[in-house]
Amino acid sequence: MASTLNVSRALKSPGEAFPFEADARIEEMEVLGDPVRFADIAVKGEFVGAGETVSVDAIVTATVHSRCARCLEAVSLPIAAELQAEFARQPDPDDPDQYAFEGYAVDLAEAVKDALVLQLPIRFLCKEDCKGLCPKCGVNLNTGSCTCRKGDDERNPFSVLRSIVENDEEV
Ligand SMILES: [Zn+2]
Ligand SMILES: [Zn+2]
Incomplete structure (x- = not known):
C-alpha cells in the first residue's frame, strides 16, 4: 500500500464513490517544541470525482509517539481523525482543505498529516497523575x-x- 490513489476511474465516472484503503508515511516533526512521530497510519474511505476535482472522505488511524510534558518520558497513544479533503489540479490557494494533484495520482500524505496534527492533544502525559x-x-x-x-x-x-x-x- 501507499499514500497515492489512482483516481483515473473517478475522473471518468463523476459522482461514483470508489472505496479505498491506503497508508502513509509522515516524517517526524516538532509540534510546540515536542517531537511528534506518527506510526501505523491506516486510511480507509472513499473518493469521488467531480469534473477536474476529487473529494476524499476517510478515517485515518495511527499511533502517535511523543514525550510526557511533565516527566519527558516517551508516550504513545492511538489517534483517529476524519479526513475530508478535495484535490484539484489547480487548487484554490484560499481553501485550506484543497490540495493539488497531477495526472491521475492523488497523494494523501499531506492531507493525512494535517488531519492527524489537528487531533493531537494539547499536551501529552504518560499518565493523568504524572x-x-x-x-x-x-x-x-x-x-x-x-x-x-x-x-x-x-x-x-x-x-x-x-x-x-x-x-x-x-x-
Ligand atoms: Zn510523565
Ligand atoms: Zn529533587
Whole structure:
C-alpha cells in the first residue's frame, strides 16, 4: 500500500464513490517544541470525482509517539481523525482543505498529516497523575524520590503562582 490513489476511474465516472484503503508515511516533526512521530497510519474511505476535482472522505488511524510534558518520558497513544479533503489540479490557494494533484495520482500524505496534527492533544502525559520531575534536582518523581525539601517550595511565593498556572492548564 501507499499514500497515492489512482483516481483515473473517478475522473471518468463523476459522482461514483470508489472505496479505498491506503497508508502513509509522515516524517517526524516538532509540534510546540515536542517531537511528534506518527506510526501505523491506516486510511480507509472513499473518493469521488467531480469534473477536474476529487473529494476524499476517510478515517485515518495511527499511533502517535511523543514525550510526557511533565516527566519527558516517551508516550504513545492511538489517534483517529476524519479526513475530508478535495484535490484539484489547480487548487484554490484560499481553501485550506484543497490540495493539488497531477495526472491521475492523488497523494494523501499531506492531507493525512494535517488531519492527524489537528487531533493531537494539547499536551501529552504518560499518565493523568504524572508527578513530573523535581524542579530542583530533575529526578523523575514517578520512579524515584529526592532529598530536596518540599518546605522550601511552599514558602516561595512564586510556587503559589506556579500552581495557579498549572491548574489553569488543566481546564
Ligand atoms: Zn510523565
Ligand atoms: Zn529533587
